Amino acid sequence: MRTETVPTIYVIHENDDWMVPLRSAFKTIGVNFVEWHFGNGDTFDFSSIPPQGVFYNRMSASSHTRSHRYAAEHTHAVLEWLELNQRRVVNNSRALALETAVGSxxxxxxxxxxxxxxxxxxxxxxxxxxxxxxxxxxxxxxxxxxxxxxxxxxxxxxxxxxxxxxxxxxxxxxxxxxxYITAPKPEINRAEFINGELTYIVTIDTSNGFELCPADQCQIRTKPMFVIRKNDQFLEDEQVLATKIKKFLIENGIEIAGVEYIRDSQTNELLVYDVNTNTNYNPSAEKVAGEANMMKIAKFLKSELDLLSVEDVEAD
Incomplete structure (x- = not known):
């Protein structure tokens, strides 16, 4: 795998298509980064010292469907190597364990x-x-x-x-x-967190089934499939739930995630049923709402890299 001699942002993934918006965000803010693509069969020497930098884990639970059967297992080994050497990992090995085992x-x-x-x-x-x-x-x-x-x-x-x-x-x-939970309306909600903070909630129309594709082409319909809601549009029980989710994310080393929940029509409770640590965003919905979460991720990673660089200077 490619490494740099100076502290750098490393993005661990296996799907080039999902990297396009993040690459664009990095380019916009002028940040250099390195991709570790775990679908290419590269090797690591775990007896060596890993490079300095910020390591962003974007490994997907569905990687095996793209002929990358052991990409998740390889990522877990690499994350443990990085953590053993005190490297800064965003969405650590515990986060990956939860991403790849819903039953956990x-x-x-x-x-x-x-x-x-x-x-x-x-x-x-x-x-x-x-x-x-x-x-x-x-x-x-x-x-x-x-x-x-x-x-x-x-x-x-x-x-x-x-x-x-x-x-x-x-x-x-x-x-x-x-x-199976029956909702009052055919919709679910997804709360997006970056750096442990709630950025927005997207309400997703599920009247056409379970396919919740975040890509633009999913919205070719009269009624938008994805509608973003901001702080002033959150319901009171959603704000309470967000506080609980934030605590859960912190306890499990998850810094970037999309957390899906549904309202139970019988009890009116909000029930969380999925946590996605390899989250993608819908560009059309974000454009309407004036949001850009991939840019927020890029800036967050840059701030972590800047902090790491300052610590290195102080250590010298």
């Missing part, structure tokens, strides 16, 4: 065999309650299916879909069962 949040039951899956579903949801399956290592809505009851799940497990389609099989062999 302990909000879902997880099973592997067909008999255990149906047995657990029966014991948790009964015979007639709807529920969702999802992959433990997820991303892109992998393995997300809504079942109206256990018999519906049995039919799916008996079908060819889960046995012949690679993306239907959990890459780590773990399939999660999660309660």
């Amino acid at each position: 949040y302990d909000n879902a039951k997880h099973e592997t065999s067909k008999s255990k899956i149906t047995k657990q579903a029966q014991s948790i949801f009964g015979g007639d309650k709807p529920f969702i399956t999802k992959h433990n290592r997820s991303g892109k809505g992998l393995g997300v299916h809504l079942f109206k009851d256990v018999k519906d799940l049995e039919s799916y497990l008996d079908s060819d879909a889960i046995t012949v389609t690679d993306e239907e099989r959990p890459v780590d062999g773990v399939l999660l069962l999660q309660e």
